[in-house]
Amino acid sequence: MSEPVETTEPSVPRSLRPERAAALSGALIVAVAMLVAAAARGQADGWLLLIAAVAAAFAAAAGGRARTVRSRERVRTQEARRSGIAEAILAHIPDPVILVDQRSLVVEANEAARALLPGLKTDHPLSFALRSPDVLDGIDAVLGGEGPLKVEYAERVPTERTFEVQIGRLRGNPSDLGGRSGIVLFFRDLTSTRRLEAMRADFVANASHELRTPLASLLGFIETLQGPARNDAAARERFLEIMRVQAQRMKRLIDDLLSLSRIEMRAHVPPTEQVDLKALAAHMVEMLAPLAHERGTAIELRLPDRPLTAQGDRDELLRVLENLIENAVKYGESGGRVDVELACAEGPDGRPQAVLAVQDYGPGIAPEHLPRLTERFYRVDVAQSREKGGTGLGLAIVKHIVNRHRGRLDIASEPGRGARFTVTLPAGE
Ligand SMILES: Nc1ncnc2c1ncn2[C@@H]1O[C@H](COP(=O)(O)OP(=O)(O)O)[C@@H](O)[C@H]1O
Numbered sequence: 023m024s025e026p027v028e029t030t031e032p033s034v035p036r037s038l039r040p041e042r043a044a045a046l047s048g049a050l051i052v053a054v055a056m057l058v059a060a061a062a063r064g065q066a067d068g069w070l071l072l073i074a075a076v077a078a079a080f081a082a083a084a085g086g087r088a089r090t091v092r093s094r095e096r097v098r099t100q101e102a103r104r105s106g107i108a109e110a111i112l113a114h115i116p117d118p119v120i121l122v123d124q125r126s127l128v129v130e131a132n133e134a135a136r137a138l139l140p141g142l143k144t145d146h147p148l149s150f151a152l153r154s155p156d157v158l159d160g161i162d163a164v165l166g167g168e169g170p171l172k173v174e175y176a177e178r179v180p181t182e183r184t185f186e187v188q189i190g191r192l193r194g195n196p197s198d199l200g201g202r203s204g205i206v207l208f209f210r211d212l213t214s215t216r217r218l219e220a221m222r223a224d225f226v227a228n229a230s231h232e233l234r235t236p237l238a239s240l241l242g243f244i245e246t247l248q249g250p251a252r253n254d255a256a257a258r259e260r261f262l263e264i265m266r267v268q269a270q271r272m273k274r275l276i277d278d279l280l281s282l283s284r285i286e287m288r289a290h291v292p293p294t295e296q297v298d299l300k301a302l303a304a305h306m307v308e309m310l311a312p313l314a315h316e317r318g319t320a321i322e323l324r325l326p327d328r329p330l331t332a333q334g335d336r337d338e339l340l341r342v343l344e345n346l347i348e349n350a351v352k353y354g355e356s357g358g359r360v361d362v363e364l365a366c367a368e369g370p371d372g373r374p375q376a377v378l379a380v381q382d383y384g385p386g387i388a389p390e391h392l393p394r395l396t397e398r399f400y401r402v403d404v405a406q407s408r409e410k411g412g413t414g415l416g417l418a419i420v421k422h423i424v425n426r427h428r429g430r431l432d433i434a435s436e437p438g439r440g441a442r443f444t445v446t447l448p449a450g451e
Pocket residue numbers: 345349350353354382384385386387395400401402403407408411412413414415416417418441
């Protein structure tokens with residue numbers, strides 16, 4: 023991805039040029055200061071902080087030692103070493119860092135910066151690679167004497183990404199840069215933070231909407247029962263039944279929301295029990311037999327001959343089976359049959375895997391919906407899901423549980439021929 027670096031003095035080894043060495047160290051110090059500032063606001067990763075701490079220690083040690091060195095040769099060696107260390111650390115900072123001079127010519131840039139801006143070339147104007155008036159104006163403002171500042175930079179192609187660019191003046195002696203002043207640009211990727219914020223807002227809006235509908239219906243019936251239908255016994259029975267159904271819907275939704283948040287809270291704690299998967303599948307098929315019978319569907323269970331276990335959470339794995347088989351029975355009802363198959367397979371690493379497949383023979387799912395099915399509240403047909411008592415959270419719960427178990431969920435469907443949900447889990451030896 024990155025372009026070869028063009029140097030102005032090709033005859034001198036790059037790492038030995040003292041001017042570059044000092045510039046690099048200076049850039050690193052500013053980058054580290056910015057990282058530490060970001061961490062103080064709770065926005066940096068732990069390991070980034072570690073790099074920052076190591077870098078700060080190196081810079082401080084190198085700076086301290088430099089003062090005591092007498093011979094020019096030794097200073098050069100030290101600076102070359104500092105440059106090497108600074109360069110190595112800069113290369114490992116996953117965020118783009120760019121150093122420019124007072125004419126906005128690129129002096130130095132790390133790997134991440136070159137990957138972000140492929141047009142970036144040493145000694146060429148930054149504006150050739152980065153067309154952002156906000157960033158370029160920011161550099162002018164900092165050069166004009168303003169303190170460090172932050173601006174936003176957004177990329178549209180190839181994917182939409184948003185960065186916060188921190189622009190700061192390089193501290194130290196301008197002669198370090200051959201009499202030029204230096205400005206450091208530190209890019210922080212805000213894309214995932216923004217996406218998360220949007221998702222959270224969406225989630226709250228969706229959950230509130232899902233609760234408000236049955237609640238409005240309940241309130242409406244209560245008012246009717248208190249008013250016009252006060253003395254109508256037949257209407258009262260009918261309305262109370264509707265109210266019961268609506269209240270149950272709210273309860274299901276709240277139960278699903280609570281289990282989702284419980285699973286999320288435990289997402290990073292791997293389960294420890296050894297679970298007998300054959301017994302679990304048999305138990306859930308038995309539990310759902312009445313529902314299947316009611317819908318004229320037969321559940322066929324196929325189990326492997328030998329025992330099959332997985333390190334897991336029994337209740338969570340039951341929820342996976344319940345959600346998948348229930349969906350197959352409810353949405354694949356027209357197929358009249360649901361196959362639940364448990365098998366042992368060998369994973370790519372040679373380790374045993376447990377494979378659970380739930381196949382129905384109903385209408386299936388159109389390909390455009392497949393990637394979104396595990397999103398919270400995503401439903402192919404909202405009215406149909408509601409009518410069948412769905413909340414739109416079942417597959418989101420399944421996906422979270424499978425992730426916590428270090429497993430995988432695959433969904434395949436040929437419209438008109440049913441759908442197949444496959445869960446693969448690491449199996450016990
Ligand atoms: N076996 C299936 N066949 C067809 N559509 C399915 C099947 N399983 C799930 N879906 C679709 O995926 C959507 C999301 O499923 P889920 O997360 O379990 O929510 P819910 O069942 O509460 O609506 C369902 O609303 C339905 O549109």
